[in-house]
Amino acid sequence: MQSILRGGNRVLISKSTNVYTNLALERYLAENIKHQPKTRLLLLWRNQPCVVVGRYQNPFAESDIKYLAEKQIDLARRYSGGGTCYHDLGNLNVTIVTTREDYNRKKNLHWIVNTLNEAFNLTLHVTDRDDIFLDTFKVTGSASRLERLYAYHHFTLLINSCLNDLRRSLKSEDQIKITSKATPSVRSSVLNLADRNNSITYEKTIALLIEKFFQWNNEKNTTNCDYIDPLLYYEQMKDFENELKSQKFLYQATPPFVYTVEHEKQPIEISVSNGIITDIKGNDSIIDKKNFLGQLFHAVYHNIQKLNKT
Amino acid sequence: MSASALLLFRHTIKFHSIRQFHITVRVLNERFYTKKHEWVQVINTKNEVRIGISEFAQNALGDVVYCELPAIGAKLKREETFATLESVKAVADCFMPVDGEISKVNENLKTQADLINKSPYSDGWLVQAIVDDKNKNDMGKTLMNEAKYKEFLEKNKDAADH
Numbered sequence: 001m002q003s004i005l006r007g008g009n010r011v012l013i014s015k016s017t018n019v020y021t022n023l024a025l026e027r028y029l030a031e032n033i034k035h036q037p038k039t040r041l042l043l044l045w046r047n048q049p050c051v052v053v054g055r056y057q058n059p060f061a062e063s064d065i066k067y068l069a070e071k072q073i074d075l076a077r078r079y080s081g082g083g084t085c086y087h088d089l090g091n092l093n094v095t096i097v098t099t100r101e102d103y104n105r106k107k108n109l110h111w112i113v114n115t116l117n118e119a120f121n122l123t124l125h126v127t128d129r130d131d132i133f134l135d136t137f138k139v140t141g142s143a144s145r146l147e148r149l150y151a152y153h154h155f156t157l158l159i160n161s162c163l164n165d166l167r168r169s170l171k172s173e174d175q176i177k178i179t180s181k182a183t184p185s186v187r188s189s190v191l192n193l194a195d196r197n198n199s200i201t202y203e204k205t206i207a208l209l210i211e212k213f214f215q216w217n218n219e220k221n222t223t224n225c226d227y228i229d230p231l232l233y234y235e236q237m238k239d240f241e242n243e244l245k246s247q248k249f250l251y252q253a254t255p256p257f258v259y260t261v262e263h264e265k266q267p268i269e270i271s272v273s274n275g276i277i278t279d280i281k282g283n284d285s286i287i288d289k290k291n292f293l294g295q296l297f298h299a300v301y302h303n304i305q306k307l308n309k310t
Numbered sequence: 311m312s313a314s315a316l317l318l319f320r321h322t323i324k325f326h327s328i329r330q331f332h333i334t335v336r337v338l339n340e341r342f343y344t345k346k347h348e349w350v351q352v353i354n355t356k357n358e359v360r361i362g363i364s365e366f367a368q369n370a371l372g373d374v375v376y377c378e379l380p381a382i383g384a385k386l387k388r389e390e391t392f393a394t395l396e397s398v399k400a401v402a403d404c405f406m407p408v409d410g411e412i413s414k415v416n417e418n419l420k421t422q423a424d425l426i427n428k429s430p431y432s433d434g435w436l437v438q439a440i441v442d443d444k445n446k447n448d449m450g451k452t453l454m455n456e457a458k459y460k461e462f463l464e465k466n467k468d469a470a471d472h
Contacts, residue, residue, distance in 0.1 A: 054396075055396060055401050056375070056376040056378075056396045056401075079401065080400070080401050081396040081397065081398075081400050081401040082400075129398065143400070143401075144400040144401070145400065145401045145402075146400055146401070146402040146403065147403060148346065148389065148391075148403065148405055181375075181376060181420065181421065181423070182376065183375050183376055183396060255376060
């Protein structure tokens, strides 16, 4: 059991496709592995359809919450920064964990780009924002979290995702109604790697990354590669997983914002702080403030939408 | 040069040097740094310190877009997280340089997080805290002064960048 916490140059591939489980696994490994200087942990994982927002983002501004619920697409907030992304089984997640001192995003990205370019005859390049582009199309963006002793850098690779579902899920009608200091996503045109070279598959990419990872790190012991079932570590990971699944972390960790609806041609401004409605400005005679003040915004979201229509 | 002019000149020099001495003492004397690039500075006689991140840290982090600050009254130990900054891509924690009780947070950062980049040592400070005498007096031992910090940066120049 303890072997998954061994340090050194290692590759782990998660058998789970649940976004909450995988985010919890990532955090659990990052926090508990004895990271040795000059070594890296590579964690590879993928999820059933879901939308993942950055640590300081507003899920209402970044995705279509109603659509996600209808289609049973999971919505999660991660611990790292950056913008919102859509995941499905055609989107590979790559996490690279190092000590805080060895954290270097550019090195990681150049390794990925060179490896993929060489193997699949592509022309990927890294941008100033640490995104990976193929011509003018984005195939991944970077996000990271720096802690006192360790740091992780993760990004996705669009291999053969359903881009229509991606666009539909990330379309937000609320975006224009929300004013806040939350981190906005930088929206870009996206492309699947398989659309450029149809021999690229999820399985081939994983096999390639594992092989090249050990070469990159000058690691002779190439047996340090394991498929792991996070369920076996449920007890150790459950605090992270429960937090990630909670409505509190998903909604109340949103930076303060103001949501403006138009009610009988009058704008009504709803201020939300820590997920709770703290103030309502607008036509007092129409709205029954006490139905909203002090309530959780996400809990009364449905009723707020009704205000908008009448 | 006439005698009176000389006298005036000497006085100016004297006056000037006295003023400079005062500025040096007030501004440069008391900033200490951690290895994680936070700085701390005693700001008054009530054992209150001001804490922020260094020029190096703000540069390495890139444009800060959001910052989460602690509640006033929070009692924090040295090396505990007191703030979390999000830059264009990364989320990074900041750690207390000393034990202390948070007395004030920089409210301006709530709407202008980029002050941390523009002015890390002045308008971009993060929090103020009350520390005890021991923590105040030990800062010179537990932390690096300006010169030592510069040396530290120089030595670690080739280490991983952000």
